[in-house]
Amino acid sequence: MNLTAESVWDNCLDFIKDNIQPQAYKTWFEPIKSIKLTDNALSIQVPSKFFYEWLEEHYVKLLKVALRRELGENAKLIYIIKMENTYGNKQPFTEKIPSSNRANLQPQELDVPVKKKSPELKNPFIIPGIRNIKIESQLNPNYNFDNFLEGDSNRLARSAGMAVANKPGGTSFNPLLIFGGVGLGKTHLAHAIGVEIKDKHPDKTVLYISAEKFTQQYIESVKKNTRNDFIHFYQLIDVLIIDDVQFFSGKSGTQDVFFHIFNHLHQNGKQVILTSDKAPVDMQDIEQRLLSRFKWGLSAELQNPDYETRISILNNKLYRDGVEMPEEIIEYVAQNIKTNVRELEGAVISLIAQSSFNKKEVTLDLAKQIVEKFVKNTKREVSIDYIQKVISDYFQMDVETLQSKTRKRHIVQARQLAMFFAKKYTKASLASIGSQIGKRDHATVLHACKTVDNLGETDKQFKKYIEDLTKKFAQ
Ligand SMILES: Nc1ncnc2c1ncn2[C@@H]1O[C@H](COP(=O)(O)OP(=O)(O)OP(=O)(O)O)[C@@H](O)[C@H]1O
Numbered sequence: 198m199n200l201t202a203e204s205v206w207d208n209c210l211d212f213i214k215d216n217i218q219p220q221a222y223k224t225w226f227e228p229i230k231s232i233k234l235t236d237n238a239l240s241i242q243v244p245s246k247f248f249y250e251w252l253e254e255h256y257v258k259l260l261k262v263a264l265r266r267e268l269g270e271n272a273k274l275i276y277i278i279k280m281e282n283t284y285g286n287k288q289p290f291t292e293k294i295p296s297s298n299r300a301n302l303q304p305q306e307l308d309v310p311v312k313k314k315s316p317e318l319k320n321p322f323i324i325p326g327i328r329n330i331k332i333e334s335q336l337n338p339n340y341n342f343d344n345f346l347e348g349d350s351n352r353l354a355r356s357a358g359m360a361v362a363n364k365p366g367g368t369s370f371n372p373l374l375i376f377g378g379v380g381l382g383k384t385h386l387a388h389a390i391g392v393e394i395k396d397k398h399p400d401k402t403v404l405y406i407s408a409e410k411f412t413q414q415y416i417e418s419v420k421k422n423t424r425n426d427f428i429h430f431y432q433l434i435d436v437l438i439i440d441d442v443q444f445f446s447g448k449s450g451t452q453d454v455f456f457h458i459f460n461h462l463h464q465n466g467k468q469v470i471l472t473s474d475k476a477p478v479d480m481q482d483i484e485q486r487l488l489s490r491f492k493w494g495l496s497a498e499l500q501n502p503d504y505e506t507r508i509s510i511l512n513n514k515l516y517r518d519g520v521e522m523p524e525e526i527i528e529y530v531a532q533n534i535k536t537n538v539r540e541l542e543g544a545v546i547s548l549i550a551q552s553s554f555n556k557k558e559v560t561l562d563l564a565k566q567i568v569e570k571f572v573k574n575t576k577r578e579v580s581i582d583y584i585q586k587v588i589s590d591y592f593q594m595d596v597e598t599l600q601s602k603t604r605k606r607h608i609v610q611a612r613q614l615a616m617f618f619a620k621k622y623t624k625a626s627l628a629s630i631g632s633q634i635g636k637r638d639h640a641t642v643l644h645a646c647k648t649v650d651n652l653g654e655t656d657k658q659f660k661k662y663i664e665d666l667t668k669k670f671a672q
Pocket residue numbers: 344345346347351377378379380381382383384385386474510538539542
């Protein structure tokens with residue numbers, strides 16, 4: 198029988214499927230494509246480097262056994278990593294990494310740090326051990342200055358952003374702190390500055406990262422004893438953009454490390470751009486020395502957009518989506534949704550969707566129904582307390598029982614559902630959700646969310662709980 202990459206891989210999959218959990222199989226093996234078979238080497242394509250690392254760490258033995266059954270003792274596996282270029286779209290490109298038999302590999306092909314004579318830096322974003330550190334900027338090219346519409350509410354922040362983009366590190370706006378309420382364009386503007394810098398100064402190393410991810414990476418580096426590498430990595434960057442720095446509040450270790458990185462970058466004329474949902478004076482549990490640094494440059498506020506700006510944002514969105522809408526409807530939406538651009542856009546998307554799904558015309562009445570929903574939904578805050586109350590009522594227990602330390606199954610499940618919905622419907626961090634739902638830690642919350650996801654797929658009764666509760670929160 199003629200062996201093909203496909204037939205070999207299909208047989209491997211059959212074997213693998215019998216040996217691991219269905220969920221793991223679905224997550225880690227279904228997305229793989231077989232590409233090529235040459236002699237005893239099978240090439241498979243995996244979606245990302247992270248994916249490859251995960252397979253190598255968790256499933257290398259299983260892969261080896263599966264492949265040897267098909268191709269014999271000398272079987273080889275070659276990973277082809279499909280990578281999206283995060284900046285400026287472009288074509289995906291691939292990278293080959295042979296598996297397992299690593300004795301012959303070059304250092305840059307290794308996925309584990311190699312002990313070298315010269316000090317090497319570990320980049321939290323890419324495989325450690327690579328000599329020439331290439332830092333992906335993690336920017337979203339769809340968030341740029343062209344589609345960030347100017348108005349009185351954002352003029353200062355937008356112009357300061359432009360100035361910084363023209364001369365990163367060379368203006369007095371360093372750091373540039375962009376602050377403002379939910380959905381007012383902080384993230385968009387932060388990306389736009391980064392994208393513009395990459396355009397104008399392609400040689401600059403730009404990195405966008407959320408404060409949450411930065412914190413996770415830091416914690417990871419402490420666990421792995423690579424804190425110094427973490428700091429060195431960040432000190433290499435020319436333009437560091439950190440989103441939602443209010444997330445640092447109460448996290449003294451992260452604040453401390455960020456303080457060192459910040460000082461180094463600032464002293465070396467590198468640009469720092471920060472966003473926050475609060476002005477520095479209103480930030481709580483952030484060390485004074487850090488707060489004072491936030492104030493060194495410029496703090497620019499994004500305010501609620503005025504009526505004209507709301508109209509231009511809506512028109513621009515419709516234009517980009519190639520949709521026409523009567524003026525009176527656009528005006529109606531702009532008059533009624535005032536404090537959040539994301540919701541403004543959301544209302545228009547709902548309008549377009551409703552009218553095309555139900556084949557209805559976009560009328561003022563339909564607009565009224567949709568806007569009413571938006572305004573109503575935005576008024577009612579879904580807080581963690583509210584979530585606990587709804588879930589306790591649903592399971593006919595009181596909130597204290599839900600939060601208690603008991604390990605009775607139905608109570609544990611109610612608690613896990615509360616954590617799951619708190620993660621879904623609020624912006625609270627895992628740590629904060631845990632502390633509000635029975636003083637648990639972030640790992641417990643993470644575990645709860647995963648358990649709910651799994652049970653929702655495998656347990657009919659549990660799936661019903663999720664559906665019922667989802668409906669209750671949507672009311
Ligand atoms: N001036 C603007 N012009 C065009 N689109 C805008 C503008 N301001 C905000 N938006 C759009 O509104 C949406 C919300 O913006 P963004 O996610 O940047 O808000 P944010 O302030 O970071 O919100 P969050 O509270 O989640 O932190 C995005 O789709 C963004 O493109």
